[in-house]
Amino acid sequence: DAGVIQSPRHEVTEMGQEVTLRCKPISGHDYLFWYRQTMMRGLELLIYFNNNVPIDDSGMPEDRFSAKMPNASFSTLKIQPSEPRDSAVYFCASGPTGLLREQYFGPGTRLTVT
Amino acid sequence: GENVEQHPSTLSVQEGDSAVIKCTYSDSASNYFPWYKQELGKRPQLIIDIRSNVGEKKDQRIAVTLNKTAKHFSLHITETQPEDSAVYFCAALTGANSKLTFGKGITLSVRP
Numbered sequence: 001d002a003g004v005i006q007s008p009r010h011e012v013t014e015m016g017q018e019v020t021l022r023c024k025p026i027s028g029h030d031y032l033f034w035y036r037q038t039m040m041r042g043l044e045l046l047i048y049f050n051n052n053v054p055i056d057d058s059g060m061p062e063d064r065f066s067a068k069m070p071n072a073s074f075s076t077l078k079i080q081p082s083e084p085r086d087s088a089v090y091f092c093a094s095g096p097t098g099l100l101r102e103q104y105f106g107p108g109t110r111l112t113v114t
Numbered sequence: 115g116e117n118v119e120q121h122p123s124t125l126s127v128q129e130g131d132s133a134v135i136k137c138t139y140s141d142s143a144s145n146y147f148p149w150y151k152q153e154l155g156k157r158p159q160l161i162i163d164i165r166s167n168v169g170e171k172k173d174q175r176i177a178v179t180l181n182k183t184a185k186h187f188s189l190h191i192t193e194t195q196p197e198d199s200a201v202y203f204c205a206a207l208t209g210a211n212s213k214l215t216f217g218k219g220i221t222l223s224v225r226p
Binding site: 033042043045048056091101102103104105106107108 | 146148150156157158159160163203207213214215216217218219
């Protein structure tokens, strides 16, 4: 298994531009999570899906952020318009249904907004 | 909601010594406690986890203990090696949902 796949790995964009981050979860996992990691705020959960349905988006910082999961093998996180304070590493993670609820992280996308 | 705290924020040990990293949580309904290791520039990786019906779990040089009464759990690393140097995150999962609450992380440095 290739693990969780994210693209792009690095993104540099100018303020005001639209940014789309992509994630392919591990096959068979029912849960998909989007996290943001910064030095100041640590690892924050933005939103998570179960069976492609958004369950909790209380961590999404603003209306500029949106996430979709059109099918079991693909999810996107979109920021429009982007701002310098959105600069962070964005991780996607997936996990199976079960008692343990373990989560496996992708390699992350390092976003820099100038 | 759940609140997870880690202490200390940094820890430095001599190679070969043991390291203990502690976490506390606030929600008594939390029932799953994973530990993640994140090396510089890499993704967090699950290294060990424990459920609330178990008091201790071991995997080679690492172990996790859970005290439900006191609402704290600890990661124990024995015979530390330089490659153990990383940031370690604890987390707690509450109830039937799948929302993990992470601590801020502890930077472990193992001196050769």
